[in-house]
Amino acid sequence: MNSDTRWLNDHEQEVWRAFRELLWGFESAMDRQLLRDSDLSGVEYSVLASLSEADDGVMRARDIAQQLDWERSRLSHLLKRMEARGLVERVTCATDARGFNISMTSAGWNAIRQAAPGHVTFVRENVFDPLSDAEREALLSATTKMQQSIRDAGLWGNTKKSS
Amino acid sequence: MNSDTRWLNDHEQEVWRAFRELLWGFESAMDRQLLRDSDLSGVEYSVLASLSEADDGVMRARDIAQQLDWERSRLSHLLKRMEARGLVERVTCATDARGFNISMTSAGWNAIRQAAPGHVTFVRENVFDPLSDAEREALLSATTKMQQSIRDAGLWGNTKKSS
């Protein structure tokens, strides 16, 4: 139907293919490394990392979800599993009876402290070390522009559309 | 413990943060667009796209899995759902009694033909249009290098390690 679609030429297909492969492969490799070295999944690491940046390892669930740009239910499901694993605890919130404070247990602290070096090393060895300075800067500007473009198209993240 | 970890400085954190955000956000936006415009999930689109490149829309399941670098079980689960939706059919293979030929139904053809223009447009508008020529080339070399680095580390894809 849409006969004026601007299809990709050969070179564009090559770029797109490489990018798309990396898109799925990078996260999956990162998760694999994390799981292998520290018995944490990628999403568990994200939550623990957020918590560890708070003063005492305690945050409102709402704030975690906002910081990670996650849906509430996604976080809720995950926290249930993490609580069962003993990594975090739900504590009722004194100032808002609806809310919960999520608090890292000592097992949670141990897990994130053990996992962080390997994770950072993964990023350094597979992102920064292989790239030249120019490539690193181009990567930053390219990712920023793509993200902005998707935002402009109203397709980014979990933010609800304007009616 | 690993006290010689080379942590990220501020600028590196900024690059890493932008890249990581794009990593999860891009795929999710793409899937959202696809689902909205054509009632196909991203993975369903991948399978149908592979099939549509075969002469008659028929491929061995094994070859689809290999082309997409997927685990067999992942494909098997998905094909079961896609067959239930009427997008593909499993046909017993004449030359190998273990295997199955996966064949697109006419509904499958219709779905992929309807979805393709919007998908290509998404890629063009959010990858190629926002990027300069230099950025496009840098993106290609950067993604290629990251992927190669991960491969060298033995963390890429579903290929089993060498015992």
Next chain:
DNA sequence: ATCGTTTTGTTGACACGTCAATCATGCAAC
């Protein structure tokens, strides 16, 4: 021919994500 191994594919258990529905609480308007 038969034995052991590889290949092909399925299944079940479980981790994970989205969506829609639900529920209680806070809050603002009146």
Next chain:
DNA sequence: GTTGCATGATTGACGTGTCAACAAAACGAT
């Protein structure tokens, strides 16, 4: 203060992914 709406969080259904176990056919060596 009650009515109405927004907010914070949970739940259940279902699509999706991984992993390990399984079964059956193919294959290669003897």
